[in-house]
Amino acid sequence: MRFAFRHQVDGLIFDGDQVSGVHGTVLEPDTARRGAPSNRNAVGSFEFRAQAVVIATGDIGGNHEQVRRWWPSRLGTPPQKMLTGSRSTSTGACSTSRPSRASGS
Numbered sequence: 001m002r003f004a005f006r007h008q009v010d011g012l013i014f015d016g017d018q019v020s021g022v023h024g025t026v027l028e029p030d031t032a033r034r035g036a037p038s039n040r041n042a043v044g045s046f047e048f049r050a051q052a053v054v055i056a057t058g059d060i061g062g063n064h065e066q067v068r069r070w071w072p073s074r075l076g077t078p079p080q081k082m083l084t085g086s087r088s089t090s091t092g093a094c095s096t097s098r099p100s101r102a103s104g105s
């Protein structure tokens with residue numbers, strides 16, 4: 001198994017209807033302590049391809065726009081003001097971004 005720290009996934013790569021990888025931004029190294037916000041300075045980009053892609057980037061609770069978008073209708077109108085109980089990284093950015101189409105598809 002290979003870990004790729006400071007690799008921010010920005011979107012999925014599709015071959016037809018099938019997810020075949022991820023693409024994103026390589027972030028500048030940072031000495032922030034565990035749990036503290038770190039910089040988002042881009043120093044490169046990447047693409048990884050795989051037979052199977054599992055997304056485990058947390059929920060969407062850190063992104064109120066997404067929470068309002070997916071608000072269950074049985075709960076009525078989403079509140080104007082909300083508290084965030086999720087991590088700041090829980091934005092749903094990876095799974096809700098526009099797909100990047102693989103070339104030739």
Ligand SMILES: Cc1cc2nc3c(=O)[nH]c(=O)nc-3n(C[C@H](O)[C@H](O)[C@H](O)COP(=O)(O)OP(=O)(O)OC[C@H]3O[C@@H](n4cnc5c(N)ncnc54)[C@H](O)[C@@H]3O)c2cc1C
Pocket residue numbers: 007008009010056057058059085086087089090091093094
């Ligand atoms: C303050 C607080 C207290 C909690 N206390 C408890 C508790 O006592 N007991 C309990 O059971 N649960 C608790 N939870 C809930 C628990 O932390 C979460 O349910 C759990 O961490 C979710 O795990 P996960 O692996 O799905 O997501 P996460 O732990 O959020 O991991 C997601 C990872 O994906 C990374 N990531 C996100 N976006 C990208 C991207 N675009 N590219 C690359 N990487 C990305 C993030 O940096 C993170 O490392 C608590 C949560 C909070 C916020």
